[in-house]
Amino acid sequence: MSSSFLRAEKIGMRFGGLQVLSDIDLEIGERSLTAIIGPNGAGKSTFLNVLTGVLRPTEGVVAFRGQAIGGLPLHRIARLGIARKFQIPSIFSSLTVVENLQVARWGSARTEWPEDELLEMIGLRDRRSVQGAELAHGEKQWLEIGMAIASSPTLLLLDEPTAGMTPQETADTAALIHRLNKKLAVIAVEHDISFVRALGADTLVLHQGRFFRQGPFAEIEADEAVRDVYLGRR
Amino acid sequence: MEVAATTLLNALTLISILALVGLGLTISFGLMNVTNLAHGEFVAIGAFSVYYIQSLGGSFWLGLMVAPLAGAAAGFILEWLILRHLYDRPVGAILATWGISLILQQSLELIFGLGAKPVVPPVDGVSDLGLITYPTYRLILISIAATTLLAVLLLLRRTGFGLDIRTVIQNREMAEAVGINTRRAFAVAFAFGAAVAGLAGALVSPLATVLPQMGVNYLANSFFVVIVGGAGSITGLLAGSSFVGGFTSILNYQISPSLAQALVLTAAIVLVRLRPNGFVPVGSRFS
Amino acid sequence: MRDPSWLIAFAIGLLLLALLPTWVDSYNLTVLRDALIFGLFAASLDFFWGRTGILCFGHSVFFGLGAYIMALVSMTPDIPLPSLLGLLAGITGAGLLAGAVGYFLFFGGVRGSYFTIVTLALSVIAQQVAVSWSSVTGGDTGLIGIPPLMFGGLDLSGDVASYFTVVALLATVLLGLWALSRGRWGRILTAISDNEMRAAALGHNAALRLTMTFVISASTAALAGALYVAMAGLVAPDLIGLLLATEVIVWVAVGGRGTLIGPVVGAVLVQRAQQEISSFNPSLWPLIIGCVFVLIVFLLPEGVLSIGTRIRALFRRGAA
Ligand SMILES: Nc1ncnc2c1ncn2[C@@H]1O[C@H](COP(=O)(O)OP(=O)(O)OP(=O)(O)O)[C@@H](O)[C@H]1O
Numbered sequence: 007m008s009s010s011f012l013r014a015e016k017i018g019m020r021f022g023g024l025q026v027l028s029d030i031d032l033e034i035g036e037r038s039l040t041a042i043i044g045p046n047g048a049g050k051s052t053f054l055n056v057l058t059g060v061l062r063p064t065e066g067v068v069a070f071r072g073q074a075i076g077g078l079p080l081h082r083i084a085r086l087g088i089a090r091k092f093q094i095p096s097i098f099s100s101l102t103v104v105e106n107l108q109v110a111r112w113g114s115a116r117t118e119w120p121e122d123e124l125l126e127m128i129g130l131r132d133r134r135s136v137q138g139a140e141l142a143h144g145e146k147q148w149l150e151i152g153m154a155i156a157s158s159p160t161l162l163l164l165d166e167p168t169a170g171m172t173p174q175e176t177a178d179t180a181a182l183i184h185r186l187n188k189k190l191a192v193i194a195v196e197h198d199i200s201f202v203r204a205l206g207a208d209t210l211v212l213h214q215g216r217f218f219r220q221g222p223f224a225e226i227e228a229d230e231a232v233r234d235v236y237l238g239r240r
Numbered sequence: 241m242e243v244a245a246t247t248l249l250n251a252l253t254l255i256s257i258l259a260l261v262g263l264g265l266t267i268s269f270g271l272m273n274v275t276n277l278a279h280g281e282f283v284a285i286g287a288f289s290v291y292y293i294q295s296l297g298g299s300f301w302l303g304l305m306v307a308p309l310a311g312a313a314a315g316f317i318l319e320w321l322i323l324r325h326l327y328d329r330p331v332g333a334i335l336a337t338w339g340i341s342l343i344l345q346q347s348l349e350l351i352f353g354l355g356a357k358p359v360v361p362p363v364d365g366v367s368d369l370g371l372i373t374y375p376t377y378r379l380i381l382i383s384i385a386a387t388t389l390l391a392v393l394l395l396l397r398r399t400g401f402g403l404d405i406r407t408v409i410q411n412r413e414m415a416e417a418v419g420i421n422t423r424r425a426f427a428v429a430f431a432f433g434a435a436v437a438g439l440a441g442a443l444v445s446p447l448a449t450v451l452p453q454m455g456v457n458y459l460a461n462s463f464f465v466v467i468v469g470g471a472g473s474i475t476g477l478l479a480g481s482s483f484v485g486g487f488t489s490i491l492n493y494q495i496s497p498s499l500a501q502a503l504v505l506t507a508a509i510v511l512v513r514l515r516p517n518g519f520v521p522v523g524s525r526f527s
Numbered sequence: 528m529r530d531p532s533w534l535i536a537f538a539i540g541l542l543l544l545a546l547l548p549t550w551v552d553s554y555n556l557t558v559l560r561d562a563l564i565f566g567l568f569a570a571s572l573d574f575f576w577g578r579t580g581i582l583c584f585g586h587s588v589f590f591g592l593g594a595y596i597m598a599l600v601s602m603t604p605d606i607p608l609p610s611l612l613g614l615l616a617g618i619t620g621a622g623l624l625a626g627a628v629g630y631f632l633f634f635g636g637v638r639g640s641y642f643t644i645v646t647l648a649l650s651v652i653a654q655q656v657a658v659s660w661s662s663v664t665g666g667d668t669g670l671i672g673i674p675p676l677m678f679g680g681l682d683l684s685g686d687v688a689s690y691f692t693v694v695a696l697l698a699t700v701l702l703g704l705w706a707l708s709r710g711r712w713g714r715i716l717t718a719i720s721d722n723e724m725r726a727a728a729l730g731h732n733a734a735l736r737l738t739m740t741f742v743i744s745a746s747t748a749a750l751a752g753a754l755y756v757a758m759a760g761l762v763a764p765d766l767i768g769l770l771l772a773t774e775v776i777v778w779v780a781v782g783g784r785g786t787l788i789g790p791v792v793g794a795v796l797v798q799r800a801q802q803e804i805s806s807f808n809p810s811l812w813p814l815i816i817g818c819v820f821v822l823i824v825f826l827l828p829e830g831v832l833s834i835g836t837r838i839r840a841l842f843r844r845g846a847a
Pocket residue numbers: 021024026044045046047048049050051052053093
């Protein structure tokens with residue numbers, strides 16, 4: 007296998023009788039920006055789970071910097087430099103905001119972002135000593151993003167980062183991602199079309215477990231077939 | 241050859257007892273994710289029931305019928321008073337049932353006094369099996385245990401209640417969604433497990449030293465069974481009992497029983513590492 | 528507990544223990560000394576259970592292993608520095624056993640109740656082995672004539688000297704465990720017990736961290752066990768068995784899980800109560816312990832020390 011940055015080959019995933027992903031190929035480079043869209047249940051989260059090693063695909067291989075990650079324990083994969091924001095915020099509720107960020111940093115060998123800059127970035131400077139359990143849903147989303155950044159990844163996967171955010175926050179998130187993208191590769195899964203438009207990235211449309219279309223967002227948006235399966239219905 | 245046959249029958253005796261005692265544990269563990277440390281006391285209650293009936297002039301067989309009822313009553317009360325309030329607090333359930341275990345042991349001692357209690361077996365002597373002779377009572381024990389296990393298996397596979405139980409074990413939310421009263425299923429299943437443990441206690445009472453503290457050993461042994469076989473399935477229960485009972489019976493000829501037990505536990509721990517998914521069901525691993 | 532209040536409680540407790548010999552007679556001093564050793568044992572369990580939420584039901588195995596190894600090593604004829612070697616061997620032995628158990632269970636994905644019942648089985652078996660392997664362990668009666676603590680020419684066997692040795696060791700270990708659990712180590716552990724998958728996805732090796740925490744906890748328990756036999760002069764199977772394993776859980780639960788100081792207080796208070804009650808009816812004690820278990824679960828899940836917090840909360844609510 008060539009030593010490209012991230013490469014998924016012929017990925018298939020089935021849960022019992024349910025084929026959720028079939029025959030998916032993906033190759034992205036360092037500091038690239040990719041958006042994945044698709045209707046509910048299309049398999050987006052499952053694909054991220056496969057890319058981050060949470061799930062082992064039933065077919066195909068995922069390789070990061072030339073190393074196959076299937077079967078590696080989760081923490082080893084994380085230490086390769088892959089971070090993930092989960093769809094459902096899963097912060098540590100018994101720890102404070104700043105402790106959450108610390109735990110995220112201690113998990114990786116490198117520490118690129120100072121604590122204060124991170125807090126600033128996610129807008130939680132005033133809430134640094136608040137317990138995770140007491141945060142509002144939007145704040146949890148931000149903290150989740152902050153934790154993913156804090157672990158200084160070279161590849162960042164974001165599962166619906168703007169769910170539950172105001173339009174202003176959504177725009178801020180897109181700006182933040184552009185800023186981060188100068189240093190690291192980002193894959194964002196999102197429903198919110200205005201957000202994906204703001205990202206203006208290479209976009210993949212996942213439909214019924216396959217890549218249905220692929221290209222710059224402007225093209226995707228103009229595509230009638232995509233509108234039919236996805237955009238048109240929303 | 242004779243030694244092999246005797247060992248086999250000894251192993252069968254042990255395996256049947258382990259399976260009967262382990263049934264309740266595997267139900268409460270697999271069904272409710274509750275670790276019941278008072279389970280050994282159901283065995284003691286079963287044994288004491290036989291002793292008590294005999295001391296009143298009743299027969300062993302009467303005792304054998306009373307024992308599961310006594311076990312079921314104790315199980316029902318324990319579930320009702322304590323466990324149902326602790327289903328979402330696994331550590332709380334462990335601590336509380338351990339407390340109940342101590343209370344039950346001490347109560348048995350207060351009621352029946354110190355010292356081991358005699359239980360007379362219903363039949364004496366040995367049976368000639370051609371190749372070897374073997375104590376008749378042990379043969380009866382094996383047959384009663386095997387019949388009970390078969391009945392339990394049929395109950396779980398063939399009845400509506402068994403279907404409910406299996407659904408709850410597989411997916412609790414799903415079971416609730418299709419309208420199964422999980423609380424009631426828990427309560428009935430728990431009392432049922434306690435009844436079978438009581439029956440086991442009655443069956444071993446002529447062979448064992450009947451003491452208020454006798455339950456602890458059965459508790460530890462049947463936990464081995466659940467550790468090895470995994471919780472929540474009859475197949476796992478039988479596999480676990482056969483592993484622990486067979487291993488112990490074979491080793492008992494070579495080394496001391498406590499060393500044999502130590503080896504069995506070591507083997508069980510190593511098995512967990514080698515076959516984490518095969519022997520430990522996912523549902524109970526992280527709870 | 529927040530940092531300053533923990534340190535204040537620690538300092539007050541230490542001061543109290545340091546001043547005590549001026550008005551307590553030597554019999555009561557040795558009783559307290561032994562209780563404090565069990566307090567150290569309770570703190571060792573709390574370090575693991577309190578931080579990870581995983582209950583070890585056989586911690587007496589490590590206490591007892593430390594005790595037996597200490598006894599055997601320090602009674603070996605012509606050995607240099609018997610006390611020191613005994614302590615080190617005991618701590619290492621228990622640490623290795625805990626490492627093996629952790630390797631097989633934690634790396635095998637076992638947590639929670641499964642871990643609890645495996646450790647429970649471990650203590651049942653450890654006691655049986657201690658009883659039946661009588662050529663080494665002395666069987667039911669155990670071993671007597673274990674030499675008191677001596678480090679070279681330094682004799683720590685007197686009542687006051689041994690008391691202060693225990694207090695000093697207890698204080699040092701408590702401070703060390705506290706520093707560990709409030710710092711990076713403890714926060715990562717909290718994160719793991721909150722959401723293990725998330726911690727792993729951030730690069731933390733949860734199984735390794737849990738195993739190492741278990742090793743530290745077990746080694747501390749062994750230190751307590753080794754100290755105890757050196758002070759008591761004898762070792763018996765009840766030091767490794769299930770009863771002690773459950774008593775230490777009571778001490779921690781009564782004192783308050785996750786506070787490190789609370790379990791020490793719990794150990795001292797509960798043992799005091801045990802002596803009082805057993806003096807007029809020895810068979811009453813297990814019954815009472817049983818009731819205490821049930822009551823704690825239902826009434827005081829945070830331990831006896833939490834009564835203070837609760838009363839304060841009540842007052843605050845009343846004032847508002
Ligand atoms: N662990 C699992 N076991 C069985 N089926 C699963 C599992 N995880 C996901 N699925 C199924 O796979 C399909 C795809 O789910 P996935 O969560 O990947 O969708 P998604 O594209 O992220 O949708 P959404 O936009 O709602 O987040 C769904 O039908 C889901 O029910």
